[in-house]
Amino acid sequence: MSNIADIAIKLFGNNNTCMCGGAHYICLNCEVCRAIDKDQVYNPEHGVASIIDATILKATATDADVTTLCNMANEHQTASVCINSHFIPLIKSILTGAVKSCTVINFPLGASSKEVIQAETQAVLDAGVDEVDMVQNIGALLAGDYDTSFESINGAAKLCIAKEALLKVIIETCYLNEEQLIISCLIAKKAGANFVKTSTGFGTAGATPENIALMRKVVGPKLGVKASGGIRTRAQALAMITSGASRIGASSVAPLL
């Protein structure tokens, strides 16, 4: 395995020791320091439903499909319902209890400009969404343009922090090698993300326990790690949780309980 600390030092210099338990060891000078936060890990007492983002993102989804999903989310009290931004007002009118509203930006291609991402983030926050799942700039990351990658996330993070909305950064693991995956997690953490997330569900592969374990190791216990893409059974969900996932994206809920 690549040496996470060496990669972090190469990217960000040999700073103070980190206080948040990430395997980068050095302090990343994150947009928000989460060292004193409680650990972002699954609590079995709350049940699997409590960490599921019930998700429908396909192009052909209609109000009727989204309503069905919201009713399922309400019944099981999932963490959130995750939809494209057209449906934000609809889900906010249906969701009950602790179920949060979640939408996606720079999705699913991860190739919008910083300016588009900021404009999109502001628009969905103005619509009152609780959580934002954004794709990192995949092309910039692959080309080694880490400044653009950081700035894209940091711009969205600042807006989310101001509105107390949760930001999850989708690193789209299927297109990355191990070093690129580590770099993506470091950049997302430093830029102010609350979560790193594996997959859009539109790439060539979804979450794997191995990637979840690596992502959890990189970011440490204080950030969330979301497994998404292809999780359809309780066995899969438990494997992700065992590997370190604290949130799971899935289009159905009952089979995971």
Add this chain to the structure above:
Amino acid sequence: MSNIADIAIKLFGNNNTCMCGGAHYICLNCEVCRAIDKDQVYNPEHGVASIIDATILKATATDADVTTLCNMANEHQTASVCINSHFIPLIKSILTGAVKSCTVINFPLGASSKEVIQAETQAVLDAGVDEVDMVQNIGALLAGDYDTSFESINGAAKLCIAKEALLKVIIETCYLNEEQLIISCLIAKKAGANFVKTSTGFGTAGATPENIALMRKVVGPKLGVKASGGIRTRAQALAMITSGASRIGASSVAPLL
């Protein structure tokens, strides 16, 4: 075939006779009347390259890939280069002659809110892009929510008109039946689009000569019709042109010449 005029009357009332030659026959009271514009048809004297939007939109595209495409576009003097918004500054720095810059919004899922679409449109226009290819709201169209479909396009169209940028509306034919395709074209025309376009390239199918012929019939000669998705040979390109296409999206140029 569905009766285009009947559908138009049902949607928009029995107005004056249209002056622009669309098979809707009634005037749609379009955002911009194009009745006195010249016909938007392929001119063989200009060659096929002159109507190609050289396109790369995949998630993993890098600066190097986009540069290669731009060099190809410059060599053949294509109509435009079409990329995700991250690459707008790059292509504007490379393109020469009459080759326009083109980007995509509400892409490829066609499920962003009106507010997100407007914010995204403004951001790409501020970046100086010449042409904008936007996906219509597919879920709203499928659910019969034509007001949202119209307003999504009209909001972007007003911004594009103010900046003299071209707006192409991708109706994503693969998810629509014939009546929905006709309705989509009517709404896009009324909302102020310059072009109707078949496909994102991320759906279940791309352009067909049959759909191009129907789209051309609906909108008449004064609007552009763009065929995109899966066009890789000269025979395919010529079939689209014969059916009425006035623009072609393709990732490669030489095989089409």
